[in-house]
Amino acid sequence: MIEINLDVVMLKRHISSKELAKRIGITQANLSILKNNKAKGIRFNTLEKICKELNCNPGDIIKRIS
Amino acid sequence: MNTLNKIVFRIARLLIQVFLIIMYFFEVIFLIGMIILLFHLDNDNASTYSRGIANTNIYVNGSIIIILIMLMLVTLILISKNIKKIIYNLDRKNYFIQNNAISIRNILYSFIAFIGFNLIINVYTSINKLQNISGIFNIGHSSIINYIIYFIILITIYVIYNVFKQGIKVQQDSDSVI
Numbered sequence: 001m002i003e004i005n006l007d008v009v010m011l012k013r014h015i016s017s018k019e020l021a022k023r024i025g026i027t028q029a030n031l032s033i034l035k036n037n038k039a040k041g042i043r044f045n046t047l048e049k050i051c052k053e054l055n056c057n058p059g060d061i062i063k064r065i066s
Numbered sequence: 067m068n069t070l071n072k073i074v075f076r077i078a079r080l081l082i083q084v085f086l087i088i089m090y091f092f093e094v095i096f097l098i099g100m101i102i103l104l105f106h107l108d109n110d111n112a113s114t115y116s117r118g119i120a121n122t123n124i125y126v127n128g129s130i131i132i133i134l135i136m137l138m139l140v141t142l143i144l145i146s147k148n149i150k151k152i153i154y155n156l157d158r159k160n161y162f163i164q165n166n167a168i169s170i171r172n173i174l175y176s177f178i179a180f181i182g183f184n185l186i187i188n189v190y191t192s193i194n195k196l197q198n199i200s201g202i203f204n205i206g207h208s209s210i211i212n213y214i215i216y217f218i219i220l221i222t223i224y225v226i227y228n229v230f231k232q233g234i235k236v237q238q239d240s241d242s243v244i
Contacts, residue, residue: 026244034244041243 003065004042006035006050013054024049075157082150089143093136100132127194134187141180148172162233170227177223181216 010020021031026046033039034046047058054061103125148169155166 030244033242039242039244040239043243046244 001065003063004034004037004039004061005063006061009054009056009060015054020050020053023053072157075153078153079150082146082153086143086146089139089146093139096132096136096139100129100136103128103132130190131187134183134190138180138183141176141183144176145173145180148176162230162237164234167227167230167234170223170230174220174223174227177220181213181220184216185213
């Protein structure tokens with residue numbers, strides 16, 4: 001199962017959901033769906049923007065748990 | 067393409083509006099006709115009219131046929147209103163939304179009702195040997211060709227409905243990918 005650890009990374013970078021959503025150009029509602037593992041998928045484009053803003057790698061955000 | 071769409075949608079909405087006004091006008095006309103028949107307000111001319119529909123009671127048969135025609139007009143009004151709703155949504159670039167699927171489903175049901183009423187009228191006029199009633203909806207001149215055309219239209223609407231239903235699923239799937 002794939003898990004999103006976006007909230008952990010956001011906490012480390014001291015960035016709010018509102019600020020991140022604004023910077024990557026998605027709605028807060030969509031960011032919330034992503035954070036709560038409710039999304040069916042994530043576009044490379046969105047992933048790249050998140051990684052760029054949080055200065056991290058995709059592996060820091062997405063993890064596989066068994 | 068965008069400009070062409072806008073022009074087509076605007077013309078279609080205008081035509082549907084005109085069509086709706088005509089349908090409402092016909093509804094009123096038929097309603098007046100039925101009131102005249104039911105309350106025997108036109109007693110003097112009844113015998114003249116009944117020559118066209120020989121050996122029948124003009125009051126009973128006339129009222130039944132008028133009611134069925136009015137119901138057919140109602141189905142046409144419902145179809146037009148639903149097409150108008152779909153055009154309104156398409157004009158606002160809302161293609162695969164639930165409302166469009168519901169509207170197409172309503173068109174499908176209305177068209178089935180339209181065919182049903184048409185069939186009932188044609189069966190009724192055949193059984194009672196009513197002829198030369200009206201050219202509208204080919205009443206009294208039933209032809210198998212009409213029903214073949216109706217069937218093809220019905221299948222087309224059903225296919226469009228399924229395309230929209232599938233489109234909504236794809237749209238929802240796409241929306242759930244962030």
